[in-house]
Amino acid sequence: MNATPRADTRQKLLGAAFKVIREKGYAAMRVDDICAETGLTKGGFFHHFKGKEDFAVAAAHHWSDVTSGFFATAPYHRHADPLDRVLGYIDFRKEILQGEVPEFTCLVGTMVQEAYGTNPAIRAACDASISGHAAVIEKDISEAKKLYAADAHWSPASLALHTQAVIQGAFILAKAKQGPEIAAQSIDHLRRYVELLFNRDSPGRNSDDHRDI
Amino acid sequence: MNATPRADTRQKLLGAAFKVIREKGYAAMRVDDICAETGLTKGGFFHHFKGKEDFAVAAAHHWSDVTSGFFATAPYHRHADPLDRVLGYIDFRKEILQGEVPEFTCLVGTMVQEAYGTNPAIRAACDASISGHAAVIEKDISEAKKLYAADAHWSPASLALHTQAVIQGAFILAKAKQGPEIAAQSIDHLRRYVELLFNRDSPGRNSDDHRDI
DNA sequence: GACAACATACCAACTGGTTGGTATGCTATT
DNA sequence: AATAGCATACCAACCAGTTGGTATGTTGTC
Secondary structure, eight states: OOSOSOSHHHHHHHHHHHHHHHHHOTTTOOHHHHHHHHTOOHHHHHHHOSSHHHHHHHHHHHHHHHHHHHHHTOGGGGOSSHHHHHHHHHHHHHHTOOSSHHHHSOHHHHHHHHHTTTOHHHHHHHHHHHHHHHHHHHHHHHHHHHHHOTTOSSOHHHHHHHHHHHHHHHHHHHHHHTSSHHHHHHHHHHHHHHHHHTTOOOOOTTSSSOOOO | OOSSSOSHHHHHHHHHHHHHHHHHOTTTOOHHHHHHHHTOOHHHHHHHOSSHHHHHHHHHHHHHHHHHHHHHTOGGGGOSSHHHHHHHHHHHHHHTOOSSHHHHSOHHHHHHHHHTTTOHHHHHHHHHHHHHHHHHHHHHHHHHHHHHOTTOSSOHHHHHHHHHHHHHHHHHHHHHHTSSHHHHHHHHHHHHHHHHHTTOOOOOTTSSSOOOO
């Protein structure tokens, strides 16, 4: 057949990990599931990865790469004001709650729930993914705080992680209730919290984008 | 041995489910794990439950029973003011973040992440547990809103579920970071949000209980 | 530019430990 | 003696990982 067809086979495998793990979780994922998704065989899978755990760690790293690229090019970065970027990020997180539950939920948030006590390497990779993303948000929060709430008694780091907690928790509710609506409402509450923290007036009930919840 | 020693064997089995599933998740839980925890054998386990999935559903129901009893007797109910009860609930959720991660995290929040797409009965039981608990909180929120924020553009139901989203998300962060500290910070943000929603002054930086985060 | 030497990518078939579940028997209580 | 509450022994399916092999590149050498 083809040798070195570009090594995008590895990407295909990791893409299958995104799908299967977001649907079923790490423990319920079977290597055969990944093979079936990609059209490979077991031999091919184990040529690319040492084992299931190694595969999951690679998937978490790939998730970090893909998501950081995705958010880096998101439109909310165009705002000159850092608070507008923070609120734009939150709005963006709400906008991308589209499609079926496995399509918008978080790979590493799902995995770390199962693996934190049994697979240290997976836990570390998931932590790095979540914390790395939070660190990016933290920059805008930090700038906004200097401008608008310099004396407030909360740290940009803790607020950045709090945004991730709300989003991860919203995903759990979405899974329990089988749809994104409840998650969107929680993100609305998160937005209102940030508005209140910075004394920014909310769009109010007559705005296009913000219905009562 | 002993026949009909009280049928508390069933309780012991469900207690073992709490421990094992909070440590490893539902899919990674083995029936043998439950047997080892309880000192029973497979025969004993399958005498009480039809199968692993039936067991998990029973565990979710038992979780609802145990936690609703636990929160029903919590001290924050003594407050006459409903907003004090809401804030007392949040403080209580923070106080019980003690010990190792599997000791304070949520059984049904963990399970629903894995089972929502593959085990409808488990998902429904987890949803019932989360939503049932939120409904209890919602009562105090609703009373507080009538008193202090009758015209505000958010519903008690959505705020009650939001509190659960924050708590569930805080658990994910706690798992990723291997300790309750980060979860406590997120609950602090939740408290500050509720204070801001109701225009209640926060205790501020000189209070005993609330450090900067 | 031809060719040996080697590496990469993958497949088909197999293995052995694991795991949910069952069939059956024993024992104490009612 | 009937039944609840277990234990013992066992099975069939499952599943991560292995083995041996083939086809296709790549690289260095003359």
